[in-house]
Amino acid sequence: MNITLDHVTKKFAETIAVNDFSARLPSGQLLCLLGPSGCGKTTILNMLSGIVPVTAGRIFFDDRDVTELEPEKRGIGLVFQNYSLYPHMSVLENICFPLEIQGVKKSERIRRATELAEMVYVDNLLKRRPAQLSGGQQQRVAIARALVKNPQLLLLDEPLSNLDARLRIEMREEIRRIQQETRVTTIFVTHDQEEAMSISDQIVLMKDGYLQQIAAPLEIYRNPINEFTADFLGNPVINKLSGVVRNGKIRIDGTERELALPTAEALADGRKIHLSIRAESFEPSDERDETVLIGSVAALSVTGKDTLANIRVGDFDVRALVDSDAELSAGETVGLTLKSRGVFVFDAESGERLA
């Protein structure tokens, strides 16, 4: 089911949680609403489910305008952050409950619920109460309960935030698997960029109520639309060096030389910029010409194949992920060429992508 948000705005008393949000979300995919806390991603989810009414704008499921529709008429399944399993009902009763409401026959109810329980691997726990389950099992039951009435859209609100680190990785693979088996359009909310990168087909990145970018994980990583997007995605965090444009070249603050960057040639003289470089986009070099950044190695930590080098360039500490074969030593002066991928220039004030 295609989802279209058309200039959707949500105001809570004084604050604007979601601001003029327009997007078309493709059908059958695993989509991730990503952004820092308070960016409005959960509000979007709640507006899609109908729990929270929109202040302005329209929401369409395919061609159907659902803006004013009651939650139960939207054909959605919802998984809450704390799962909200009914504590007085068994796993089976919990999964059956949405069907019970729809008036499905009891035998059919149990058949469907058992089928779903098998898919999420809780079929051996059907008689248990939620309090007797681990966090991961509760999560699975909550997903089964959300899927049991064959929703057109599955919404998950921070589904992994209540789990410990290992379970989180296991469950995000599970969500991926379940989504691919059922092919139901799935939207999940997270503030963890790694989670979003690892399982989603498309990332919807938000900040302060505004949509930043919608793209596939690798695309958004390689081609961020603005500085926030570049900063938010990637681990280690992208290196940010501020500088000034001088004759089509970049003078990084605290250095005495210009750096020639082919993509920056057209920039206006004197413009303040941020040069953002991914850690893996450096390559040690013996050259000392204008295409090379020069710095001194402050610290090294070998992780195996790669070495994370802390290098002082001008006023900045740069973290570079270099091949362990390049034999660097602390205190040494090193030249770094920049790869064509993972090097961005942003306006220092607006964060707008310049190159």
Place this chain on the structure above:
Amino acid sequence: MNLYAKNLKNPPFKKRIEPFLYLLPFTIGVAIFTLYPIVNVFILSFKENYRHLTGKYSGFGFANYRSILKDPYFIQAIQITFKYVLIVIPFAVALSLMIANLLNQKTKLSGLFQTMYFLPLITSVTAVGLTWKYMFNYRSGIINFILNLFGLNSVNWLQDPNANFWALCIYGIWSMMPFTIILLLSGLQNIDPRYYTAAKVDGASSLRIFFRITVPLLSPTIWLVVIINTISAFKVFNELFPLFAGPGIGHNLYTLVYYIYHQFRGLTPPKYGRAAAAAIILFGLILIFTRIQFLIQRWNREIHGEKSK
């Protein structure tokens, strides 16, 4: 440090006695006004031929119990009390649950309503009782006025021996409700609203949400109010005075506690022993009843799997 540890293990006498000194005033009060009377009633119920003026008695035995169990008034008192409990408790709890559920809906006036329902609790029992007496009045009471509006005949609530029991029940239910509502309301407010949201997203009607989610999740509180109210209903007595100035028409509202009171105050010479024996039987009945409810509650919890928590 070493000294301190030593002191902790074997403190001086003064230190050891100190906490007990703090407890002493309260303990003395409880001992004189609560413990001694309880023990005394228990002993008194077994004293035979007790003379309250001289304090003499012939010996210990079950004579008091035998005589009250043969007393038709006592048997009647037990019957009336049971009937009262069995009628008042379900109605009071069910009505309170409905009102508490309404109050729990976030509406603009819910604060006002909460205050209104709390009011009966802080008003004087006698004043309220007199008000009810006027409301129940055969000729000019508002209750008959309303009945007449619906084309029903007036009921002589206070003087008709077939109706006065129901007047007592209505008054009992009404006076039980505020505290019950407060307890249920606090129980309701402890239920995570996300369960309601989850059920609503699945399209559950409010009636289904009430019976399938609210009531089961509230059951610990419901059992609590049932037990508390049962204990208080067994002791129905005060209610008799403002409404009927006594045990009704021809003793037809002769409750268990009224029986105790009557043995104690209404006879010359007073039968202290029989009063004490009746009090112990009342104590036993309340104990059995609340114990049964407690067992049901535990069984209820077990089938809901909360025991393993």
